[in-house]
Amino acid sequence: MASRLRIDAVLVQAVIAGALSFAHLHDLASAAGQDGWKAWAYPVSVDLLLVAAWRRLRTDGPSRLAWCWFLIALVASLGANVATAGLLDLAQVPAWLRILVAAWPALAFMGGTLLAHSAKDQVPDQSAPTLHLDPDPHPDPDPDPEPLNEAAELDASASLSPAVEQTPALPAPEPVPSSPAVPAPPVPAALVDHARKVADDHQARTGAPIDSDTLRARLGVPPQLADAIAAQLA
Secondary structure: OHHHHHHHHHHHHHHHHHHHHHHHHHHHHHHOOOOOHHHHHHHHHHHHHHHHHHHHHHHHOOOHHHHHHHHHHHHHHHHHHHHHHHHOOOOOOOHHHHHHHHHHHHHHHHHHHHHHHOOOOOOOOOOOOOOOOOOOOOOOOOOOOOOOOHHHHHHHHHHHOOOOOOOOOOOOOOOOOOOOOOOOOOOOHHHHHHHHHHHHHHHHHHOOOOOHHHHHHHHOOOHHHHHHHHHHHO
16 A cells, blocks of 8 residues: 555656646747747647657667757756746747747757667677687597608607617618610611611711711611610611
C-alpha cells in the first residue's frame, strides 16, 4: 500500500508541474503575439522536444546531440515559467522575445528530426579489454618434413648425449671400374681414300693438317668413325 501511495503521489506531482508549465508557455506565447490555437501548440512542442531528448538519453546513452536539445527545451520551459512570474510585463513583450517565440517552431522541428533520424553519437569505451589471439600452442606437424642428413643427425645425437660413443666412420666406397674402351669401328677403304683427298685439299688450302672435328664435319660421319679415319690418315 505504501508503494502504491508513493507512486500515485509522484504521478500527481508530475501532472501538476506539467499543467503549470503548460499554462506558463501558453501565456508567454499569447503575449508574444501567437494567439488562438498557436498559443496552445507552443507548450506541446516544448514538452515533446524535452521528452524526446530525455528518451534518447535513456535508450542510446549519453550523447552531445541529446544533451544539447534537452538543455534547449529545458531552458525554454524554465524561461517561460520565470518570465510569467511577474518579472516580465506581458503587455509590453520585448522584440527579442517575440523573435525567439516566432523562431521556436523551426528550431523544435530541426531538433526533433535530428533526434529521430541521426545515428548514435557515443564515446567508445576505452576500458573494454582487447582480445588478443594467441598462436596455436599445439601446431600441426609438418606433413612433409625434410629428412635430416647423416651429419646433422650425428651432431644432434652428440649434443644430446655426450656420453654415447660416436658412430664409427663408414668405409669408403670402392671405386667403380671404368668401362672398357670401345673398339674403333672398321673403316671402309673407299671412305679412307675419300678422306685422304679431303685432307690433302684442306692442307693445300690452309697449310695445316686437318683435325678430326673438321674431318667429321666435311665427311658427315660420327665422332668415333672420324677419329678412326684420322688415325689411319696420320
